Amino acid sequence: MRRHVLVLLPLGLHGCSCGEVAPRPGAPLIVDDIPGEGEGEGEGEGEGEGEGEGEGEGESGPAVVFEAQDLSGLTLPSTNLRAVFAIATDDVWVVGDNGTALRFDGTAWTTVPTGISHALYGVWAAGPEAIWAVGGLGDPTTPNGVLLFHDGGAGGFTTIATDVAGTLRAIHGTGPDDIWAVGKNVRLHNDGSGFVADDEVPDFDVAGVWAHAPDLVWVVGENGRTQRFNGTNWGDVASGLNGVGLSAVGGTAPDNVLALGSNGVMLSFENNAWRSLGSYQNVTLFSLWVYSQKAAFAAGTDGGFTRFTQDSFFDVDSGTEAFLFGVHGTSPEDVWVAGWEGTILHVVPGNEP
Numbered sequence: 001m002r003r004h005v006l007v008l009l010p011l012g013l014h015g016c017s018c019g020e021v022a023p024r025p026g027a028p029l030i031v032d033d034i035p036g037e038g039e040g041e042g043e044g045e046g047e048g049e050g051e052g053e054g055e056g057e058g059e060s061g062p063a064v065v066f067e068a069q070d071l072s073g074l075t076l077p078s079t080n081l082r083a084v085f086a087i088a089t090d091d092v093w094v095v096g097d098n099g100t101a102l103r104f105d106g107t108a109w110t111t112v113p114t115g116i117s118h119a120l121y122g123v124w125a126a127g128p129e130a131i132w133a134v135g136g137l138g139d140p141t142t143p144n145g146v147l148l149f150h151d152g153g154a155g156g157f158t159t160i161a162t163d164v165a166g167t168l169r170a171i172h173g174t175g176p177d178d179i180w181a182v183g184k185n186v187r188l189h190n191d192g193s194g195f196v197a198d199d200e201v202p203d204f205d206v207a208g209v210w211a212h213a214p215d216l217v218w219v220v221g222e223n224g225r226t227q228r229f230n231g232t233n234w235g236d237v238a239s240g241l242n243g244v245g246l247s248a249v250g251g252t253a254p255d256n257v258l259a260l261g262s263n264g265v266m267l268s269f270e271n272n273a274w275r276s277l278g279s280y281q282n283v284t285l286f287s288l289w290v291y292s293q294k295a296a297f298a299a300g301t302d303g304g305f306t307r308f309t310q311d312s313f314f315d316v317d318s319g320t321e322a323f324l325f326g327v328h329g330t331s332p333e334d335v336w337v338a339g340w341e342g343t344i345l346h347v348v349p350g351n352e353p
Helices: none
Strands: 002-009 063-068 081-088 091-096 101-104 109-111 120-127 130-137 144-150 158-165 168-175 178-183 186-190 195-197 206-213 216-221 226-229 234-236 246-253 256-261 265-270 273-279 285-292 295-300 305-308 313-316 324-331 334-339 343-347
Touching (some): 081 130, 081 334, 081 343, 091 130, 091 334, 130 168, 130 178, 144 168, 144 178, 144 186, 158 186, 158 195, 168 186, 178 206, 178 216, 186 206, 216 246, 216 256, 246 265, 256 285, 295 334
Parallel strands (some): 081 120, 120 168, 168 206, 206 246, 285 324
Antiparallel strands (some): 002 063, 002 313, 081 091, 091 101, 101 109, 120 130, 130 144, 168 178, 178 186, 186 195, 206 216, 216 226, 226 234, 246 256, 265 273, 285 295, 295 305, 305 313, 324 334
């Protein structure tokens, strides 16, 4: 494995140079077709401009060491990697375009059969024997949502087709009997007996979901929309944004919830309201993982990677200009990042961001 010594810089994240694939204003942050390497499918959607956002400068910090994972010995259906989930230090899963799925056992990466050729956008696990992925199935121009399940054994994923019109974008839950999968105008819930469409159909494109408890679930998406589930009903919570696509939401407690999106906007939910943490100019943030109030991590365009808290943030030079779509870990000393060009980065223990 190659090692890159990466230093925290008091600079903004790399600016986005997406060109013709810049998403439409207010849309959730979904990139399906980027010029260059890879085979992105679907429609590219948008960055927007928001109100009430301030530009932020990252704070400096200690040196960080990433290991760039060597996948040269593998035959990948696509090098466009979109999501990562770490169950343990020796059990990490990555998914991407053309049905790509990878698994790390603590020593080496292997490919995992999925049986589909469309993009997979999200991966989440209820445990080492219950791994879920979401994406699309069928005609790439008019796909139906698909769920994939893996039991943690030596075989491949099992495909669970749905009648959802459109690709599923994200998945999260609190356990095997409380799982949410989301996409455009759809929320699916699994209470342990299978996925069914939520009675309250969302009237927007949902891009991110985070479940803290059966009676506390957040979703975010286009035009700065955020909604919260109380165990019975969904309700809108004003984000203070106008025309900004939100891509991800996460947290650790009812009073420690973060969301991010286009223009590098970062929000913190405190005292029953969203508060802006500032933003990176000309940056799209795609993925979020929250470990604690003192450690949250975000990844985005052109190798953008940052760590932030409810009060401040600082930048990490990822050593790549590839779009980074996924970030997750088991601790601040075990953080994984996945993205375009077959990029998988791992923080070397003892050198956490």
